[in-house]
């Protein structure tokens with residue numbers, strides 16, 4: 001078993017003596033800033049000129065500054081803008097304002113692993129990568145829990161980078177759930193692989209294929225939606241709480257037999273062979289090169305894919321059914337990044 005770090009392993013006072021700038025106030029940014037502030041850390045949010053997030057951050061009780069001013073003020077800069085925006089922000093607004101002994105933190109290793117950002121040698125460079133969406137990082141913290149994080153050190157100018165990352169992980173709530181030490185390469189490659197093949201890409205393709213199969217066979221779209229999407233959350237709750245065996249325990253014996261026998265027929269050896277190709281493309285840098293090029297070309301293909309997904313019939317029937325379940329609106333704060 002790998003060594004895990006929990007509450008007693010961190011040194012909370014290390015970060016309490018530092019000034020922290022969180023750059024960006026999106027999914028991760030709002031959660032880090034609010035969790036750190038609630039933990040007693042001195043934090044400001046760095047935002048671009050004209051940012052619509054200034055009002056949200058101020059309404060949540062936070063101080064905002066320009067990215068340059070926040071970087072100059074801080075001892076620790078956590079860069080939480082989209083991965084493909086980070087290089088320009090870093091080169092133009094953060095790097096000129098860092099001094100030796102400062103720390104630059106990431107929540108994902110993309111820009112270090114694929115050598116987009118190359119910090120000066122006097123800077124500590126580390127990662128605190130929560131293993132979950134930012135809105136749930138905030139919600140679990142507010143409920144008294146936490147979500148696991150990975151930490152890694154790329155550059156240790158002060159010899160304190162690892163302890164600093166662990167202290168930061170503590171203050172966003174992750175030492176309550178468990179912190180695992182890794183490398184920038186392992187985090188980047190496993191995170192990209194997981195979101196593409198299992199968590200986001202694989203899952204959405206599986207749900208859509210199931211929905212389409214039922215609807216094309218003449219079943220009601222509402223029935224297909226409940227079966228293939230709505231109930232998924234309830235099944236995943238069982239996985240989250242008690243693992244695969246907890247799920248098998250709770251479903252019927254018929255579901256257990258059918259699932260164990262038929263599941264591998266659907267997710268067959270061909271799927272695993274494709275997963276291996278995807279992993280090769282991530283490790284070789286092919287995926288990163290294509291994603292960077294897609295952004296340089298104005299995200300044209302990305303917008304086409306987004307629009308096709310948003311206009312799929314599963315979304316329309318889902319909207320109508322969810323409107324009749326107002327309690328769902330309170331189950332997450334994903335549309336209110338002012339958090340809390």
Ligand SMILES: NC(=O)C1=CN([C@@H]2O[C@H](COP(=O)(O)OP(=O)(O)OC[C@H]3O[C@@H](n4cnc5c(N)ncnc54)[C@H](OP(=O)(O)O)[C@@H]3O)[C@@H](O)[C@H]2O)C=CC1
Nearest residue numbers: 024025026027028048051053080081082085107108133134
């Ligand atoms: N989403 C998640 O849950 C997870 C994300 N991560 C990692 O965390 C990092 C942040 O991701 P995420 O939270 O999804 O990012 P978001 O897309 O939610 O970030 C949006 C924020 O970035 C700001 N921003 C966007 N472009 C610029 C720019 N050019 N200059 C300055 N600010 C800009 C936005 O500003 P404005 O408010 O002005 O629009 C907004 O505040 C990434 O490295 C990602 O891989 C890691 C784990 C999970």
Ligand SMILES: CC[C@](O)(C(C)=O)C(=O)O
Nearest residue numbers: 131132133191195199200
């Ligand atoms: C699963 C997607 C993720 O990696 C995450 C929430 O952890 C992301 O990049 O958003």
Ligand SMILES: [Mg+2]
Nearest residue numbers: 130131132191
């Ligand atoms: Mg992730």
Ligand SMILES: [Mg+2]
Nearest residue numbers: 108191192195
């Ligand atoms: Mg990710």
